[in-house]
Amino acid sequence: MSKSSAPFGSDAFKAFSDFKMPGINIDALVAYHRKNFDALSKANQATVKGLQSIAQHQSDLFRAIFEGASKAGEALVSAKSPEDRVRKQAEFAKEGVMTAMSNAQEMAGIVTGAATEATGVLNARLVESIDEVRELFATKGATH
Secondary structure, eight states: OOGGGSTTOTTTTGGGGGOOBTTBOHHHHHHHHHHHHHHHHHHHHHHHHHHHHHHHHHHHHHHHHHHHHHHHHHHHHTOSSHHHHHHHHHHHHHHHHHHHHHHHHHHHHHHHHHHHHHHHHHHHHHHHHHHHHHHHHOOTTOOO
8 A cells, every 4th residue: 555545644753753762763663654554444445345335235135125016016917817916926936035135145245345444454553563563662682
């Protein structure tokens, strides 16, 4: 992620670069936290993308439900006998259950994908940061 897409902009950490503390590389500490903010930003973007996808999918589902209900109503009104009406109702019920199950699986896939992407970004940053922290606070000549 570029510095310009960081949540606080590229100048957010600039004030800390002049801060000096014996034994600690402030530039490395600032870079460390910039990477953390970038990882959080990427994870949030994945989450928002997933939520947008869910919202779009729900909108499409509601549209399809209303269209299906309209067609079902027309078919039931045009049924020639009570037996035909019951048969059509059973067909619509079966279709509705199958569609609902399929849609639920699809929505679960969207949620799982977004969560997997977001946690993957954060897990990768956590693993990467362990060595960075060790190096950041290591004293010269000390073994790790």
